[in-house]
Amino acid sequence: MITRDGSRRAGNGLTRTIAVLLLTAAAVLPATAADMTYDRAVNVDKEPGNWLLHHKDYAAHRFSPLDQINALNVRDLHLAFVVGLGGFESGGRYAFGNLEGTPIVEDGMMYVTDGWGRVYKIDVTSGTQGKIVWKMDPGVDRAWAGDVACCGINNRGVALWKDKVISVTLDGRLIAMKKDTGEPVWDRQIADPAVGETLTLAPLVIRDTAIVGASGAEYGVRGWIDATDLNTGKQTWRTYTIPAKGEPGSETWKDGRNAASHGGGSAWETGTYDPATDTMYWGTGNPGPDYDAEYRPGDNLWTDSVLAMDPNTGKVKWAFQYTPNDPFDYDEISEHPLVDAIINGQPRKLVIHAGRNGYFYEFDRITGQFVNGKQYADNNNWTPGLDPETGKPANYDPKKDVQPYSATAGRTRAKPVGLVCTAHVGAKNWEPSSYNPDLHLLYVGSIEGCDEITTKEQPDFVADGGTVKPREQFTGGGSRYMEKPVGSLKAIDVLTGDVVAKLAQQYPNYAGTLATGGGLVFTGAIDGRFSAHDAKTLQELWSFNAGTGINAPPISYSVNGKQYVAVLVGSRQSPAIFGMHPELKNTATASMLFVFGL
Amino acid sequence: MTGRFWMISRGRGGVVIVMLAMLILFAGAAIAQTAEERQVDFGKEIYKSKATCLFCHRWDGNGDQGYGGIALSLRKTQLTHDQLIETIRCGRPGTGMPYHDQFAYTDKRCYDVTRADLGDKAPPQAVSFLAPREVQAVVAFLEAKIKGRGPATLEECVYFWGAETKECDTYKN
Numbered sequence: 001m002i003t004r005d006g007s008r009r010a011g012n013g014l015t016r017t018i019a020v021l022l023l024t025a026a027a028v029l030p031a032t033a034a035d036m037t038y039d040r041a042v043n044v045d046k047e048p049g050n051w052l053l054h055h056k057d058y059a060a061h062r063f064s065p066l067d068q069i070n071a072l073n074v075r076d077l078h079l080a081f082v083v084g085l086g087g088f089e090s091g092g093r094y095a096f097g098n099l100e101g102t103p104i105v106e107d108g109m110m111y112v113t114d115g116w117g118r119v120y121k122i123d124v125t126s127g128t129q130g131k132i133v134w135k136m137d138p139g140v141d142r143a144w145a146g147d148v149a150c151c152g153i154n155n156r157g158v159a160l161w162k163d164k165v166i167s168v169t170l171d172g173r174l175i176a177m178k179k180d181t182g183e184p185v186w187d188r189q190i191a192d193p194a195v196g197e198t199l200t201l202a203p204l205v206i207r208d209t210a211i212v213g214a215s216g217a218e219y220g221v222r223g224w225i226d227a228t229d230l231n232t233g234k235q236t237w238r239t240y241t242i243p244a245k246g247e248p249g250s251e252t253w254k255d256g257r258n259a260a261s262h263g264g265g266s267a268w269e270t271g272t273y274d275p276a277t278d279t280m281y282w283g284t285g286n287p288g289p290d291y292d293a294e295y296r297p298g299d300n301l302w303t304d305s306v307l308a309m310d311p312n313t314g315k316v317k318w319a320f321q322y323t324p325n326d327p328f329d330y331d332e333i334s335e336h337p338l339v340d341a342i343i344n345g346q347p348r349k350l351v352i353h354a355g356r357n358g359y360f361y362e363f364d365r366i367t368g369q370f371v372n373g374k375q376y377a378d379n380n381n382w383t384p385g386l387d388p389e390t391g392k393p394a395n396y397d398p399k400k401d402v403q404p405y406s407a408t409a410g411r412t413r414a415k416p417v418g419l420v421c422t423a424h425v426g427a428k429n430w431e432p433s434s435y436n437p438d439l440h441l442l443y444v445g446s447i448e449g450c451d452e453i454t455t456k457e458q459p460d461f462v463a464d465g466g467t468v469k470p471r472e473q474f475t476g477g478g479s480r481y482m483e484k485p486v487g488s489l490k491a492i493d494v495l496t497g498d499v500v501a502k503l504a505q506q507y508p509n510y511a512g513t514l515a516t517g518g519g520l521v522f523t524g525a526i527d528g529r530f531s532a533h534d535a536k537t538l539q540e541l542w543s544f545n546a547g548t549g550i551n552a553p554p555i556s557y558s559v560n561g562k563q564y565v566a567v568l569v570g571s572r573q574s575p576a577i578f579g580m581h582p583e584l585k586n587t588a589t590a591s592m593l594f595v596f597g598l
Numbered sequence: 599m600t601g602r603f604w605m606i607s608r609g610r611g612g613v614v615i616v617m618l619a620m621l622i623l624f625a626g627a628a629i630a631q632t633a634e635e636r637q638v639d640f641g642k643e644i645y646k647s648k649a650t651c652l653f654c655h656r657w658d659g660n661g662d663q664g665y666g667g668i669a670l671s672l673r674k675t676q677l678t679h680d681q682l683i684e685t686i687r688c689g690r691p692g693t694g695m696p697y698h699d700q701f702a703y704t705d706k707r708c709y710d711v712t713r714a715d716l717g718d719k720a721p722p723q724a725v726s727f728l729a730p731r732e733v734q735a736v737v738a739f740l741e742a743k744i745k746g747r748g749p750a751t752l753e754e755c756v757y758f759w760g761a762e763t764k765e766c767d768t769y770k771n
Contacts, residue, residue, distance in 0.1 A: 090647040095725060143763040150665060218664050454668055469768060475664040480694040483718060576665060579696055579722025
């Protein structure tokens with residue numbers, strides 16, 4: 001040690017030993033992360049460098065206030081590091097897993113999932129390397145779950161709760177694992193693949209409850225939203241999206257048989273939540289059989305709807321159905337952002353939604369009153385527009401049990417083939433939008449194009465005297481592309497509902513968008529292009545080609561004072577999409593995390 | 599077996615050695631597949647995990663609907679061996695059946711037409727291209743295990759998926 005007079009002499013051995021022990025302990029023991037609490041969840045703005053919730057905040061703005069990366073310097077954005085993940089395995093109907101997840105970041109620790117539901121905790125604090133701290137493999141029954149997954153091997157991410165990480169599996173389980181080690185603590189079987197149900201979404205955690213929704217509307221399920229008490233791992237409530245016989249809304253299933261039991265109404269994307277009124281907003285999926293509307297005469301409540309619900313009881317406060325007796329597979333499961341805005345001189349508390357059916361909607365989120373609705377898809381042929389009073393399709397006839405909709409897109413068993421615009425995958429599928437609150441613009445990664453749908457009379461399930469066994473598809477026909485789908489990036493002004501900026505894109509957008517305080521919008525494409533755009537004009541300011549498809553939403557976070565943009569990269573889109581773009585024929589699948597910084 | 603074993607085997611000990619040798623021979627024969635059986639298994643793996651034909655046609659080949667389109671039943675198909683080969687290689691214009699020959703429609707090898715001739719009737723490309731021997735193997739699998747068969751059985755399900763999954767539970771009643 002150095003003495004006060006500067007000379008050296010042998011230090012006190014005990015002091016040195018203690019110092020060494022303390023230093024070693026500090027290096028070896030990780031700083032304990034704070035528990036994730038409801039208070040933090042409703043105050044994510046206080047942690048601008050973190051991305052604590054699936055949609056960034058409970059209102060699903062997917063807006064990062066960070067502005068270190070901005071329109072002036074984004075041209076200098078470059079790859080900081082990548083991390084290889086798993087999820088390549090085939091299973092069920094698929095050659096490999098998919099990557100659709102949104103990462104979670106808390107204080108330099110990132111949590112991502114691959115399609116087979118593995119959860120990875122990745123230490124990104126260094127900014128130059130992502131180190132996998134632990135990996136939890138839930139051991140999904142890949143054949144069993146994968147054979148009833150309509151649309152890929154998907155897992156859209158995790159939620160944090162206390163000192164746990166909460167995830168789902170395709171084979172229908174909810175799992176709670178320790179945040180520090182990844183060790184599973186309990187799991188609960190919620191969805192039942194034996195009847196065609198799977199789980200693909202990131203759970204919504206509100207206080208001590210995790211809420212998830214079923215997938216499976218192509219397999220004749222009766223959809224539901226289900227809540228688990230995270231303290232006990234037990235169910236607290238389940239709300240079916242299709243009413244039981246005798247319940248309000250059951251009169252909108254007029255088949256006189258059992259259609260409602262297989263009526264669809266899945267709920268496969270994470271809902272939003274308003275703490276001020278303790279209300280959550282969930283979208284519901286298509287009615288089943290998808291394309292045979294004559295099987296299920298009536299409006300088919302509450303398919304293709306938004307439900308405002310009490311998270312404690314699952315009770316529905318109000319609901320609105322977008323597309324009654326839908327023959328186009330226009331699920332409306334995707335996010336319902338909450339926005340406060342001045343409309344016609346009045347401050348309004350809104351819930352908004354860029355619909356799969358090609359229309360953008362705004363409602364009063366307290367009362368459910370329809371406020372505004374406008375077309376945002378380039379090409380819609382199934383309805384001339386929306387009724388300005390009710391928000392329903394203009395050619396919806398409440399006196400009819402089976403809705404014909406337009407002559408070109410509408411179909412019957414007698415006239416089964418139709419050209420449907422926007423295609424059944426919708427103007428916006430699951431890929432989430434983002435919202436810039438300063439510009440009041442909603443950014444939608446959109447899919448443009450039409451497809452051909454053929455209606456085929458749907459036989460009944462065996463239990464109803466027919467020939468269809470559980471786990472067989474229950475779609476009443478099929479769809480196929482006649483022309484290649486393309487894409488666009490659109491900015492919708494929430495004050496008017498108008499598309500105020502648009503950038504045509506070569507490929508349908510299946511990644512969604514991220515908006516940032518740096519005046520940027522980020523998105524990814526199926527040819528690997530990851531790009532940053534001006535938040536006002538959508539002009540592309542920067543891009544990087546990752547060399548394989550991007551089908552996941554980007555996020556932004558900061559650690560040690562530096563901002564990063566991250567996205568999961570890899571996996572090809574469905575054969576139906578890829579098949580129409582032969583120039584992408586050699587695209588390989590991959591499973592990577594890409595992180596960019598200045 | 600070398601001559602030496604036979605030379606050594608004399609008396610009662612010899613019988614045991616001969617039985618052991620025969621056991622080894624027969625066990626080996628049971629494990630070794632014929633070339634035909636190997637080809638069928640290879641075709642099954644392609645149908646299942648590489649070309650994922652099951653996405654549209656279902657694992658039992660009985661056809662399906664939904665996002666794969668209205669795919670025909672291969673159990674009920676009347677297509678001949680050569681027609682099956684051609685349909686897999688070239689797809690079917692005007693339908694959702696994709697082509698698996700990576701050079702299909704770049705020349706006249708498929709139905710004597712090019713992509714330019716077909717315009718928007720050109721079939722989509724497959725999730726994975728297949729070499730000629732892979733197409734042969736898929737057709738061998740179809741002819742051995744799918745074409746002409748009635749409703750799928752538990753045995754067929756286990757052959758296709760293996761025993762470690764609940765996929766075949768629905769056939770167990």
